């Protein structure tokens with residue numbers, strides 16, 4: 754399912770003026786500065802996946818179909834592509850959430866979840882220069898990517914905000930293709946990100 758490219762920050766009134774955009778960029782930079790660890794992208798994506806499968810388990814229970822649901826999370830580390838993909842068969846993102854969840858302080862979680870601040874996804878989207886998010890829920894399926902978000906954040910020019918553009922790759926990820934519902938997020942590292950290289954810890958191909 755394709756869609757018109759959109760700015761995930763548009764819900765934060767960035768169009769008002771340059772000062773509002775500057776304030777928003779600082780809000781995102783403050784979020785990024787709270788993430789200093791090598792494993793932070795892993796933690797944030799895996800926590801979101803765990804919350805998503807638990808939310809789906811609750812949902813299936815309320816529908817009386819919990820017997821049929823087996824929660825699954827796949828973590829794929831691609832040393833050649835220098836990328837991390839976390840795929841879950843959880844509750845998924847509907848269209849509205851898909852368009853909003855990358856914005857700072859947007860959280861849709863209530864109750865006993867790991868995440869609650871609404872900043873983890875912002876960090877993964879704007880702390881790196883490649884993120885792809887794919888989602889599948891009843892009635893909505895989409896795959897989009899943002900390029901160069903970190904470079905945009907660090908640049909002091911007032912260029913247009915990075916957009917989520919449809920990602921046309923025919924196959925997102927083997928696990929995502931098999932799942933009936935859920936989310937897959939890929940983040941790719943580069944010389945300007947932390948971590949820079951996934952093979953640094955000595956992992957071998």
Ligand SMILES: Nc1ncnc2c1ncn2[C@@H]1O[C@H](COP(=O)(O)OP(=O)(O)OP(=O)(O)O)[C@@H](O)[C@H]1O
Nearest residue numbers: 801805854860861862868869870871872873874936
């Ligand atoms: N894998 C996923 N499946 C379904 N929904 C997701 C997934 N990842 C993120 N979301 C939705 O996007 C929202 C924003 O995610 P984000 O990680 O920024 O915030 P959070 O998990 O609520 O809080 P925290 O900042 O503590 O991680 C979440 O509240 C959740 O509703």
Ligand SMILES: [Mg+2]
Nearest residue numbers: 801868873874
């Ligand atoms: Mg989170």
